Amino acid sequence: xxxxxxxxxxxxxxxxxxxxxxxxxxxxxxxxxxxxxxxxxxxxxxxxxxxxxxxxxxxxxxxxxxxxxxxxxxxxxxxxxxxxxxxxxxxxxxxxxxxxxxxxxxxxxxxxxxxxxxxxxxxxxxxxxxxxxxxxxxxxxxxxxxxxxxxxxxxxxxxxxxxxxxxxxxxxxxxxxxxxxxxxxxxxxxxxxxxxxxxxxxxxxxxxxxxxxxxxxxxxxxxxxxxxxxxxxxx
Amino acid sequence: xxxxxxxxxxxxxxxxxxxxxxxxxxxxxxxxxxxxxxxxxxxxxxxxxxxxxxxxxxxxxxxxxxxxxxxxxxxxxxxxxxxxxxxxxxxxxxxxxxxxxxxxxxxxxxxxxxxxxxxxxxxxxxxxxxxxxxxxxxxxxxxxxxxxxxxxxxxxxxxxxxxxxxxxxxxxxxxxxxxxxxxxxxxxxxxxxxxxxxxxxxxxxxxxxxxxxxxxxxxxxxxxxxxxxxxxxxxxxxxxxxxxxxxxxxxxxxxxxxxxxxxxxxxxxxxxxxxxxxxxxxxxxxxxxxxxxxxxxxxxxxxxxxxxxxxxxxxxxxxxxxxxxxxxxxxxxxxxxxxxxxxxxxxxxxxxxxxxxxxxxxxxxxxxxxxxxxxxxxxxxxxxxxxxxxxxxxxxxxxxxxxxxxxxxxxxxxxxxxxxxxxxxxxxxxxxxxxxxxxxxxxxxxxxxxxxxxxxxxxxxxxxxxxxxxxxxxxxxxxxxxxxxxxxxxxxxxxxxxxxxxxxxxxxxxxxxxxxxxxxxxxxxxxxxxxxxxxxxxxxxxxxxxxxxxxxxxxxxxxxxxxxxxxxxxxxxxxxxxxxxxxxxxxxxxxxxxxxxxxxxxxxxxxxxxxxxxxxxxxxxxxxxxxxxxxxxxxxxxxxxxxxxxxxxxxxxxxxxxxxxxxxxxxxxxxxxxxxxxxxxxxxxxxxxxxxxxxxxx
Numbered sequence: 001x002x003x004x005x006x007x008x009x010x011x012x013x014x015x016x017x018x019x020x021x022x023x024x025x026x027x028x029x030x031x032x033x034x035x036x037x038x039x040x041x042x043x044x045x046x047x048x049x050x051x052x053x054x055x056x057x058x059x060x061x062x063x064x065x066x067x068x069x070x071x072x073x074x075x076x077x078x079x080x081x082x083x084x085x086x087x088x089x090x091x092x093x094x095x096x097x098x099x100x101x102x103x104x105x106x107x108x109x110x111x112x113x114x115x116x117x118x119x120x121x122x123x124x125x126x127x128x129x130x131x132x133x134x135x136x137x138x139x140x141x142x143x144x145x146x147x148x149x150x151x152x153x154x155x156x157x158x159x160x161x162x163x164x165x166x167x168x169x170x171x172x173x174x175x176x177x178x179x180x181x182x183x184x185x186x187x188x189x190x191x192x193x194x195x196x197x198x199x200x201x202x203x204x205x206x207x208x209x210x211x212x213x214x215x216x217x218x219x220x221x222x223x224x225x226x227x228x229x230x231x232x233x234x235x
Numbered sequence: 236x237x238x239x240x241x242x243x244x245x246x247x248x249x250x251x252x253x254x255x256x257x258x259x260x261x262x263x264x265x266x267x268x269x270x271x272x273x274x275x276x277x278x279x280x281x282x283x284x285x286x287x288x289x290x291x292x293x294x295x296x297x298x299x300x301x302x303x304x305x306x307x308x309x310x311x312x313x314x315x316x317x318x319x320x321x322x323x324x325x326x327x328x329x330x331x332x333x334x335x336x337x338x339x340x341x342x343x344x345x346x347x348x349x350x351x352x353x354x355x356x357x358x359x360x361x362x363x364x365x366x367x368x369x370x371x372x373x374x375x376x377x378x379x380x381x382x383x384x385x386x387x388x389x390x391x392x393x394x395x396x397x398x399x400x401x402x403x404x405x406x407x408x409x410x411x412x413x414x415x416x417x418x419x420x421x422x423x424x425x426x427x428x429x430x431x432x433x434x435x436x437x438x439x440x441x442x443x444x445x446x447x448x449x450x451x452x453x454x455x456x457x458x459x460x461x462x463x464x465x466x467x468x469x470x471x472x473x474x475x476x477x478x479x480x481x482x483x484x485x486x487x488x489x490x491x492x493x494x495x496x497x498x499x500x501x502x503x504x505x506x507x508x509x510x511x512x513x514x515x516x517x518x519x520x521x522x523x524x525x526x527x528x529x530x531x532x533x534x535x536x537x538x539x540x541x542x543x544x545x546x547x548x549x550x551x552x553x554x555x556x557x558x559x560x561x562x563x564x565x566x567x568x569x570x571x572x573x574x575x576x577x578x579x580x581x582x583x584x585x586x587x588x589x590x591x592x593x594x595x596x597x598x599x600x601x602x603x604x605x606x607x608x609x610x611x612x613x614x615x616x617x618x619x620x621x622x623x624x625x626x627x628x629x630x631x632x633x634x635x636x637x638x639x640x641x642x643x644x645x646x647x648x649x650x651x652x653x654x655x656x657x658x659x660x661x662x663x664x665x666x667x668x669x670x671x672x673x674x675x676x677x678x679x680x681x682x683x684x685x686x687x688x689x690x691x692x693x694x695x696x697x698x699x700x701x702x703x704x705x706x707x708x709x710x711x712x713x714x715x716x717x718x719x720x721x722x723x724x725x726x727x728x729x730x731x732x733x734x735x736x737x738x739x740x741x742x743x744x745x746x747x748x749x750x751x752x753x754x755x756x757x758x759x760x761x762x763x764x765x766x767x768x769x770x771x772x773x774x775x776x777x778x779x780x781x782x783x784x785x786x787x788x789x790x791x792x793x794x795x796x797x798x799x800x801x802x803x804x805x806x807x808x809x810x811x812x813x814x815x816x817x818x819x820x821x822x823x824x825x826x827x828x829x830x831x832x833x834x835x836x837x838x839x840x841x842x843x844x845x846x847x848x849x850x851x852x853x854x855x856x857x858x859x860x861x862x863x864x865x866x867x868x869x870x871x872x873x874x875x876x877x878x879x880x881x882x883x884x885x886x887x888x889x890x891x892x893x894x895x896x897x898x899x900x901x902x903x904x905x906x907x908x909x910x911x912x913x914x915x916x917x918x919x920x921x922x923x924x925x926x927x928x929x930x931x932x933x
Contacts, residue, residue: 106868106870114869
């Protein structure tokens with residue numbers, strides 16, 4: 001299959017449709033759930049879809065091992081390209097590598113200013129015109145309102161989408177029926193798109209609920225789910 | 236005859252400047268091999284004993300891996316000092332083949348650096364059990380705990396602290412042994428006297444915690460220790476046994492610490508080598524049986540078995556050629572007859588010696604597992620010698636292809652002769668270093684793994700062989716290839732008088748895609764009905780192979796190409812091997828342009844490390860070099876930027892980087908892959924090549 005066709009058939013089109021065309025530059029999107037549901041895979045799938053469409057991505061991780069992140073991308077790419085018998089897969093993979101940078105911060109409790117200033121350095125001095133930044137594992141629930149405002153400002157100034165995968169840090173947090181923890185509610189106003197992920201045993205799928213979009217807080221189920229085996233978004 | 240169970244063959248591997256040579260020096264000192272300690276770049280002008288070559292002394296780096304034999308508490312240990320710079324990786328890889336275990340030296344301030352990652356990857360490839368030594372704990376900013384965490388995080392090693400420091404930086408006094416639960420201090424001028432005392436009260440709590448942590452980790456690999464912990468009957472012996480088991484099985488990496496420069500923590504490290512690293516009989520080594528279809532055979536560390544020996548390093552010393560060997564099976568004695576399985580020649584073992592860094596000791600025999608050196612053997616590095624009843628070859632080692640070349644112009648006739656001698660020696664010593672004479676320019680070209688790699692050899696020619704040579708600009712080893720299929724139908728004909736020549740070949744060439752075995756060339760014969768007689772098929776193959784040796788775009792080899800023949804014709808009298816070779820060659824040359832030829836260039840994986848404040852400059856410098864930033868990692872004050880950059884853009888990068896970062900950043904690089912050169916640059920390269928050719932013709 002050719003890359004254009006693969007993009008057209010991608011379940012991510014249904015994902016974008018649920019968001020009325022996508023998150024949009026200058027906005028913050030948050031994927032939230034308990035630990036171990038598959039947020040990282042989900043985030044990497046979102047990023048890979050953007051890379052397939054020639055967008056530039058910065059993946060920000062806080063784990064300390066860049067290799068792990070790169071392996072996630074390899075694996076997600078392999079699943080998609082095998083599933084659709086993508087033509088010229090090796091060349092396409094090599095091509096998208098040039099449009100992705102992984103930035104890793106292994107310092108504990110790194111201030112958000114530091115993260116944003118490193119991102120800006122990469123974008124400006126490294127001439128890397130990022131279309132989106134994927135924050136994987138940023139402790140958004142521990143951040144102050146001020147921090148979140150700074151991130152939003154950054155996304156608007158540099159005209160990029162900012163996606164977060166978030167799991168609560170504290171163990172005593174309660175989750176609502178959509179998988180959204182109570183600890184995130186305090187900045188819900190600053191978040192443009194909030195998606196809750198929750199495992200549904202009967203369906204054996206991780207269901208995705210669009211909890212909030214723009215000013216509208218009216219949870220509705222999305223057409224896409226997360227396959228717990230492949231960890232990919234599917235229709 | 237020493238017991239094989241007591242023998243240890245170890246390597247010391249690390250990042251450049253983490254103090255590996257200093258550590259080796261201390262090991263020699265404490266095991267009474269040398270009587271005084273000389274520093275690397277020392278004030279006494281003697282230099283460290285392991286850096287035997289003059290050049291290494293001057294530059295403060297270790298180039299060749301000298302093997303040396305020491306004794307520690309009645310255990311013979313062979314120490315192989317390995318180079319830290321990535322340009323000499325082949326040396327590191329070759330020594331890994333003959334090691335049974337290794338000490339991974341890390342700097343307590345810089346921690347796990349990019350070179351440590353490369354070295355660790357190599358060790359994983361050769362399944363080398365290792366213990367870690369966190370050196371330079373006397374430096375400002377020393378933090379062995381951080382280094383241990385990085386071993387786990389960055390290298391995925393199950394690192395476990397066996398000691399904690401008593402004081403750090405300028406207050407480093409000694410270490411607490413978490414097995415014995417005693418404090419160790421190193422007294423005397425050179426730390427010779429170990430004073431064992433109770434743990435200082437302010438460290439007791441931490442030591443107890445870390446010991447529990449250590450036992451928890453270690454007990455996971457040993458049921459015996461686990462049970463003992465439940466029954467509260469843990470003994471020192473049980474812990475040693477469990478740590479040894481885990482280390483040998485590559486499930487644990489015990490971490491030790493100290494400061495080689497300040498003579499602290501070396502003796503416990505030597506104890507750990509003996510206690511935790513495997514003896515030769517515990518390591519499985521295999522060879523290929525050349526008489527049995529290269530079937531893999533497991534070697535026995537048994538002195539009575541027929542001998543199998545690997546020559547892993549050549550050195551041209553003052554007494555002639557010295558071949559470092561490791562005996563993998565059986566034993567060898569003076570006067571024994573051995574068989575070199577590469578050149579199928581037999582030879583007699585003459586003088587057999589055991590090496591100290593630059594002095595030696597004559598021995599009569601070398602048993603299984605031992606490392607020794609032979610005199611006067613005609614061989615190349617990596618040759619296998621075995622008992623005449625066997626025809627084994629040790630598994631071939633992975634040899635990367637050269638990425639850079641340099642033209643040499645000797646100053647006079649004498650230099651030219653000496654240069655030839657030197658090159659003959661170097662190419663035998665180092666398989667990644669190759670040389671040839673360019674048929675067009677008549678220049679001698681050397682090829683290798685990087686700028687520094689070649690520079691060092693040019694320097695050695697001057698110093699050791701008195702060959703004065705001028706060098707041109709280093710040249711990137713480009714490759715040529717094709718991007719689409721093109722058909723040919725070519726007749727080679729010379730039938731005017733006398734015996735003629737006639738051959739016609741038809742078929743096509745096409746790119747060899749999704750190249751899994753990394754084959755450079757494939758020949759496919761689709762001839763039906765004998766339109767080309769079978770005896771001339773190999774001639775066609777040969778003709779194509781001649782053609783791809785040198786492409787017409789830049790004069791570099793053509794790779795990733797498949798040549799298919801499916802038609803042709805012959806003449807009963809005038810066709811010959813030569814005629815078909817000429818036809819295939821002509822066909823390829825004619826069709827090459829139609830196949831849209833492209834140029835490939837080596838892309839290096841570059842890792843730059845430096846203070847975070849210079850991150851922007853580092854990004855910028857990569858961006859200016861057609862580089863692609865792969866990742867950037869920050870851990871507070873330091874950052875590591877990984878990128879893929881064309882080799883041609885990397886010349887002189889060290890100077891640029893130094894000035895951009897006030898000398899605070901450094902970089903390493905290795906070959907990542909070959910990529911297509913962008914069109915504009917390809918045009919420029921072709922124009923330069925034409926220019927050069929024209930000049931030569933004049």
